[in-house]
Amino acid sequence: MDDPGMFSVFEDDGRHAATMGVTGSGASDPQAFHLANALVGNPAGTPAIETTGGGLRLTALGDVVLAVTGAPIGIVIHGTDGSRTAIGSQEPFLLAAGEQVTLGIPDHGWRDYIAMQGGFHVDRVLDSASADTLSSIGPKALQRGDTLASAHLPFASVGQSQPWPDDLPASGDLVELDVTLGPRDDWFTAQGVADLLGEEWTVTMQSNRVGLRLHGDRALERGVIRELASEGMVPGAIEIPANGQPVLFMRDQPVTGGYPVIAVLTEHALALAGQLQPGVRIRFREYRKDCKEQ
Secondary structure, rough: OOEEEEEEEEEOOOOOHHHHHHOOOOOOOHHHHHHHHHHHHHOOOOOOEEEEEEEEEOOOOOOOOEEEEOOOOOOEEEOOOOOOEOOOOEEEEEEEEOOOOOEEEOOOOOOOEEOOOOOOOOOOOOOOOOOOOOOOOOOOOOOOOOOOOOOOOOOOOOOEEEEEOOOOOOOOEEEEEEEEOOOOOHEEEEHHHHHHOOOEEEEOOOOOOOOOOEEEEOOOEOHHHOOOEEEOOOOOEEOOOOOOOOOEEOOOOOEEEEOOOEEEOOHHHHHOOOOOOOOEEEEEEEEEEEEOEE
């Protein structure tokens, strides 16, 4: 690992240990994660690198087949003879021994996945190789100088190249995220609920895999102001702390929280939220079962 970029960790489909009070974690963008493994022929759920904000650089110690998926990003292979080869889509490619691959900075979207044919060798905790950045369960964040070994898993033929997604937002863009109100929307005034759905909320720099801190022009007004006992939390929960500015919890969300949750994202909206970079504007939209998710 020459440079992990802004932030890089190993993720898979997450762990299932809620009875032990452990967060599920897992890939922030499951679709991109699964595509990366499919492109190199790995079994579904094989651990891959999730990198945020670009800037990653890797040098191959032996011949390897890689694929990069997720946010559209510049990918360049630097040959041992000084040549430069650009990768123009989500596709499998050979990185020969001694060659280096570099990732640029995404303009649209925020996270990418790097899968290696045969898989990375990653220690598992509670049957998952996912890094939980809140509780420090699982593998540590990747660091400059780390050596990444192959797991030598069986693999199938490589997949067909795929174009980069064209619907991921850039900083300043407005996206709509579907939510189901509750379980504590009744702790807010009618105006507070209306503001949640009517205001635009901006993703701040104080955002990570634990949650997105949002900012809006008007704080959400509570009707019930007494203290709330800690309650269980799920990914996609929108908690409203004392300042009235929402916190949208992501894959490494806390197991319990002490502020009321006004709404929860749908599964589709949660996956899109995993690609939101700082500066993206959000409008929440109430999801109804009789309406199709956008």
